Amino acid sequence: MSSLTRTLFRRIGLGFIAGYGYSLIRDQLRYRSLKNSVVVISGGSRGLGLVMAKEFARQGASLALLARDKEELARGQKIIELAVPGTDVLILECDCTKPNQVDNSIDEVMKAFGKIDVVVNNAGIISTAPLENTTKKDFEDSLETHFWAPYYMNRACLPHLKAGARIVNISSVGGLIPVPHLAAYCTGKFALRGYSQSLRLELMKKGIYVTTVCPGLMRTGSARNARVKGQFKKEHAWFSLMASAPLITISAERAAKRIISAIKTGQAEINVSMTSKVGSLMNAHFPGLYADLGSLANLLLPNPTDDIRTTKEGKDAESFITPSILTSMGDRAAEQNNEIPPQTDQLH
Template identity: 45%
Template sequence: MEKNKKTSLLLAGAGVGALLALRALRRNKREFSFKDRTVLITGGTRGLGLVLARMLAEQGAKLAICSRTKDQLEAARAELASGGATVLAFDCDVSDQQQVKTMVAEIKEKLGPVEVLINNAGVISAGPLDNLNLADFEEAMKIHYWAPLYTMLEVIPDMKARGEGRIVNIASIGGKISVPHLLPYSGSKFALVGLSEGFRSELLQHGVYVTTINPGLMRTGSARNAFVKGQKEKEYTWFALADANPILSLKAETAARQIIDACRYGEAEATLGFNAKFISGLHGLFPGMVTDLMGLVNQLLPGPGVGDDRVRGYQAETPLTQSPLTAPLQEAAAKNNEL
């Protein structure tokens, strides 16, 4: 009996070892170099997008970045170019299909076909359901669903023709678990996760690897540019304090390195940050319990305010959000072109 037990354990260990070896072999076979590759990063002028652009520039990529904010666009272009990067910058609304077509055509003409696409552009409206309106949900869907679809449809034909390509869609843990006071964001990120996973399934046969990224909170500095509604100062305060907390949020550079590695090896999905991995795993086992838990979280958040107007986070600053408690957020904002 004891001998059979030991044999079973040995066989199980050998099986696990064989699976790990096979995974490592497949991973190495997919390894992708970014040197001299044409990379398009939407929302690449600030926050996570700019951090990704810096890292890919260091690896020799030819960059195309886009944004709707002209001053941030020029600042990002100048910074990247001063470091020796080849970079094109586009004033482009990626939720407008014709603007996307024009941008991708110009990239192809000047840098060559897009070989790596990173869909990073995003918008956040934080506030209770009572203060949200249809426009908030429509805007989130345009930027988080339609815009990635437009960019993917433009670059995929050339990728398929080459038999090679990388697409990274920056979704969110909010695209796996709906977060109170972030309903437009969560709903649209859920849609992006489904779109991204479906595109991967259909494009694998063509050598095009689509990677879905689900980060938790990240210290990129972007909280300053999020929209807040309802009791605006209170909404921004909880959002900024959470975003600045090193226990709750992931450093932007750490997240960017993990994203680039997931792209390099053609991973299907990467969930970033211990908290995001934990809550995602818990939701997988007990979805109803986690959803009800979010209901308890909702009761701790600010109640509705008057009207459905919105302001940027930096317009709702308080002494608390400008205190040492948010120093990591302030530092990231200054570093990553979020001011």
């Protein structure tokens, strides 16, 4: 090995050590405990939002959960109180795409707790359909939920946030890479990611740290409540299979732990699963190859139909595939994460 090569490797090694050391010091300086914090979570009644709420509760935080379904909220509250007794949980019926409802809900949070330390924008709509079955309204609904709702939440909360506060915007692997049959969903999540990253640059001067979260496929059980168009049963089947596969998905509990860790240290952006990491790297460095592979994958998905109006929820588009042993992991997650109403009153 020549002296020039040794010098090059030495400099690369020193650069890596310096970068790693900087990250450790930065994380320690920005670290905050979540004990006695007040955490506001939109979409907190089920799925990832509920799992994160339980993890926040274990960290000693008080919770304000916002969602549109009052019964789901009540069930979610009981689930948290059973999992972490003594947790202070405020539930607020709120459609976060309505700015007046958001403002009123945040006023209620301030009346109840007197402060807000962490804001988690988690509310979302998963919609799967061929592009031919996707309408302008589908894109508008995605932007309303994934961009405007976090915008309204952050606008309402920012006057109450002090140095050290956190804003967490839950984007998606669909905010990193395009996915066939998820065009409307990806559009909303890409918008949220751009907004979130810009927000971080503006708010760091106030000591407020914005974290953008880009989960890949998670076993939350959300496929049951996904919106499907086109060949309903086939669309629901392929999405359910992907959302339940053990090798390409991670559990919602594991994802929640990683997100909470990133919140504590004020990280800028995290990719929660291997699928999001690999997909984003391929799309960034080999966009042509990624597009070719994505177009091939699209050929395997259901063909469009002439019906562009009808939308069904996943639970109304089940087939011999869903539920089945092939989707059992996702089905169990749906039961655990309040995606399915209990058959009996099991929460008392």
